[in-house]
Amino acid sequence: MGGGEVPKGFPQPNPTISYWQLPPHAIANHRTTPVLPTSTTFDYVIIGSGVSGAAVAYKLLSGNPSLSVLMLEARTAASGASGRNGGHCRAGWWLNFKEYATAFGEDEALKFEQLEEQNVQDIADFVREHKVNCDFQDVETADAYYTARGWAEVLEVIRYREEVRKRRQDVQSSIKRNVWHGQAAREHLGLPNVLGAVTYPAHTQNPYLLVCRMLELSLEKGLNLQTTTPALAVKPVPDEGTAKWEVHTHRGTVQGKRVILATNAYTNALHRGISETGFLTPSRSQVTAIRPRADLSNHPARYKSVGVNDRGSGDYFMMRAPGLKGEGDILYGGGRSISKTREMGVTDDSTVNAEIAAYLKHAAADVIGREAWGDHSVEIRDWSGITCYTPDTFPLVGEIPGEKGLWASVGMNGHGMAMAFRSAEALVSMMTTGDEPDWFPKSFRIGRAWTKPKVDLHPEQWL
Numbered sequence: 170m171g172g173g174e175v176p177k178g179f180p181q182p183n184p185t186i187s188y189w190q191l192p193p194h195a196i197a198n199h200r201t202t203p204v205l206p207t208s209t210t211f212d213y214v215i216i217g218s219g220v221s222g223a224a225v226a227y228k229l230l231s232g233n234p235s236l237s238v239l240m241l242e243a244r245t246a247a248s249g250a251s252g253r254n255g256g257h258c259r260a261g262w263w264l265n266f267k268e269y270a271t272a273f274g275e276d277e278a279l280k281f282e283q284l285e286e287q288n289v290q291d292i293a294d295f296v297r298e299h300k301v302n303c304d305f306q307d308v309e310t311a312d313a314y315y316t317a318r319g320w321a322e323v324l325e326v327i328r329y330r331e332e333v334r335k336r337r338q339d340v341q342s343s344i345k346r347n348v349w350h351g352q353a354a355r356e357h358l359g360l361p362n363v364l365g366a367v368t369y370p371a372h373t374q375n376p377y378l379l380v381c382r383m384l385e386l387s388l389e390k391g392l393n394l395q396t397t398t399p400a401l402a403v404k405p406v407p408d409e410g411t412a413k414w415e416v417h418t419h420r421g422t423v424q425g426k427r428v429i430l431a432t433n434a435y436t437n438a439l440h441r442g443i444s445e446t447g448f449l450t451p452s453r454s455q456v457t458a459i460r461p462r463a464d465l466s467n468h469p470a471r472y473k474s475v476g477v478n479d480r481g482s483g484d485y486f487m488m489r490a491p492g493l494k495g496e497g498d499i500l501y502g503g504g505r506s507i508s509k510t511r512e513m514g515v516t517d518d519s520t521v522n523a524e525i526a527a528y529l530k531h532a533a534a535d536v537i538g539r540e541a542w543g544d545h546s547v548e549i550r551d552w553s554g555i556t557c558y559t560p561d562t563f564p565l566v567g568e569i570p571g572e573k574g575l576w577a578s579v580g581m582n583g584h585g586m587a588m589a590f591r592s593a594e595a596l597v598s599m600m601t602t603g604d605e606p607d608w609f610p611k612s613f614r615i616g617r618a619w620t621k622p623k624v625d626l627h628p629e630q631w632l
Contacts, residue, residue, distance in 0.1 A: 178438030178451075179399060180243040181519040185552040187253040188458045188500065189377035196381055197245040201393040207421040210412040211239045211393075213600075214425035216400045216439070218242035219251035220376070220585050221578045222431030223383035224593035230390035232601065238392050239423060241416065243399035243435075246384055250433060251585060252377035253518070253554030255456050255485055255502040257474045258292055258586045259310045259371030260285040260344060264478070265562065267329045268626055272561065273612045275333060279340045280610040281563070286343050287608075288591040293372060295590075296379065299386065303378035304493050310371035310474045313354070313363045319479025320365040324348075327367070344369050359469030361538040373474050373487050376586065395420075403428055403439060403575065413574040427600060430569075430577040433585075434516060434557035440569070440577075448565070448618035449580050450558045453515040455522060456502035457529040458495070458550045463543030465497065470537070477503070477536060484532055498549060501533040518553045526551045556583040559618075562626050566592045567599060567615035576600060577615060 190197075213229060215222045218240055226238055242248070262285055269278035296305045314320040327348065334341060346369040349357050354366040388394060402417040412424035430436055434451035437444035465471060470488060477484035484503030489495045504525040505511045512522065529551075534542040557580050559565065564580040576599075578592045595609040 176401070176438065178435060178516050180249070180435055181517055182244065184244065184248060184518040185521060186550075187377065187552040187554070188456070188495070188550050189252055189256070189375045190248070194246065194378065194381040196384060196388070196394070198396050199246060199388070199394050200396060201388065205395060205398065205418065205420040205423060206239065206393065207423055209237065209424070211423065211425040212236045213238045213427050213429060214414070214416055214423060215240045215429045215431055216403070216416065217249065217431035217433065218246050218380070218384060218394065218396070219249045219431060219433065220380050220383075220589045221433065221581070221593055222429070223247070223380045223387065224590050225429055225431060225578065225596060226387040226392050227383050228593055228597040229601070230387050230392060232597065234390045236391075238387070239425065240392060240394045241398045241400050241418065241423070242394065242396045245396055246394065247377050247380040250454070250554040250556050250583075251380045253456070253552060254376050254586065255500050256373050256376060256487060257310070257371065257485065258289055258374055259474065260289045260587055261310070261312065261476055262584060262587065263330070263342070263346075264312060264323060264326060265626070267326050270333070272626060277610050277612050279333070279337065280608060281612070282342060283340065284591050284608065284610060285587045288587050288589075289372070290343070291590050292379070292586065296374070299382065301379060301382045303382065304373070304375045306373045306490055308371055308373050308472055308474055308487075309368050310476070311358055311366045311368045312476045312478050313358060313360060313366045314479050315362055315364060315477070316479050317364060323365070323367065323478075357469060358473065358475065359538070359541065360475070360536060361540075371474060400439060403430075405572070427574045427576060429596070430575070430579055433579050433581055434555040436557070436577065436579045438516075442569070443577075443618060446618040448559055450513055451516045452505070452556050452558060453512040453518060453522070453553050454502065454556045454583060455504060455525045455529065455551065455553045456500055457526060457533070457548075458498050458500050459530055459533055460498050460547040460549060461534070461537070461542045462545045462547065463541065465537070465541065466491070468537070468541060484536070486533060486536065499533055499537070501529050504528045504532065516555050518555050521551045521553045556581070558582050560626065561612065563610070563612050564588055564592055565615040565618055566596055566613045570616050570619060
């Protein structure tokens with residue numbers, strides 16, 4: 170990464186390589202200009218090249234290609250959490266609907282549900298419109314339950330949502346969900362110990378290739394991307410010129426009329442004011458890729474993605490479909506409960522937690538079923554990524570209070586593929602028109618980090 174030792178809380182220069190990043194994308198080490206453009210005042214400087222930063226750049230330049238936009242990435246392109254997740258793209262937080270309605274009100278819970286569902290649809294539309302080669306698959310996803318208490322709780326959420334929908338005919342879910350009980354669930358999913366499950370349409374993909382394609386399209390529209398150029402400080406420009414903000418890097422200082430923090434788990438290191446609120450908590454998440462030697466080509470979960478919701482581990486998995494590179498590989502993530510600290514506060518993705526890695530491999534076989542799995546498996550790869558959590562599970566989106574021209578879309582709670590694309594659209598609307606979209610949840614507003622709302626939904630429950 171350059172510039173000597175990495176300051177605490179900033180991205181590590183040599184992270185683990187995720188399953189998705191092999192081989193590296195053509196723009197992995199892209200620098201639009203060999204020299205950092207320190208003499209230009211950009212309309213926008215975006216810090217971070219994950220799904221949030223890539224979506225903001227794409228939406229800005231699609232709306233106005235004449236804009237000058239600079240993006241700084243600390244490491245290689247899309248090397249943060251967006252290129253390291255489990256490959257799921259699904260609207261899975263309907264499970265929290267009752268919690269959200271209680272904490273924020275019914276209207277906000279409905280707004281969030283619509284945002285999440287539309288976000289997933291928007292990504293699908295983006296992939297199809299631009300013919301993105303990212304292994305995008307339409308699948309059935311399942312929320313699977315293993316305890317009587319957990320299953321009873323989700324059935325209560327379903328009952329509550331149905332009661333709300335009957336009263337609110339003007340706001341309906343666009344996704345049909347099917348409920349499977351007992352033996353029917355076990356047969357449908359092929360998971361021997363499941364007590365119940367809820368299934369609905371979703372997608373799987375290579376998230377790294379998706380984000381890199383967003384960046385490529387923005388590069389075609391004039392984006393200046395500078396990889397391996399970590400932002401070390403963001404400061405207001407002292408004089409009254411055109412530039413309002415300057416961003417310091419080890420290669421020099423750049424200036425912009427507006428700066429956007431798309432820095433997720435690394436935001437605390439870059440912005441002291443946000444750090445002092447204590448609202449953002451980074452955490453290390455982990456995934457393993459493993460392949461059973463047994464033939465699972467006819468297994469009922471072959472074309473599904475699954476959330477294992479109430480085993481206390483926050484586990485999830487999917488199988489790579491026929492015809493894809495790595496056909497038959499199982500990507501299994503979660504296991505944070507194995508760690509005494511739940512990996513909270515960790516910003517080092519250059520290594521993995523060995524105990525979690527061992528757990529994930531055994532858990533994959535246990536969930537699929539030892540009889541179906543067989544006696545042996547091939548261990549392919551372990552990797553980690555740094556995710557970012559908020560007390561109420563929603564991101565911080567908007568202009569930072571008292572710092573005109575400094576914007577952020579951060580704190581995606583490990584659920585960026587269902588929130589970040591629409592959050593970017595809302596942010597771009599705010600920056601370019603001054604208006605907050607009607608569909609944007611008020612509970613996403615960034616100012617709440619400073620007002621200390623009395624809402625704590627214990628985000629570790631949803632990991």
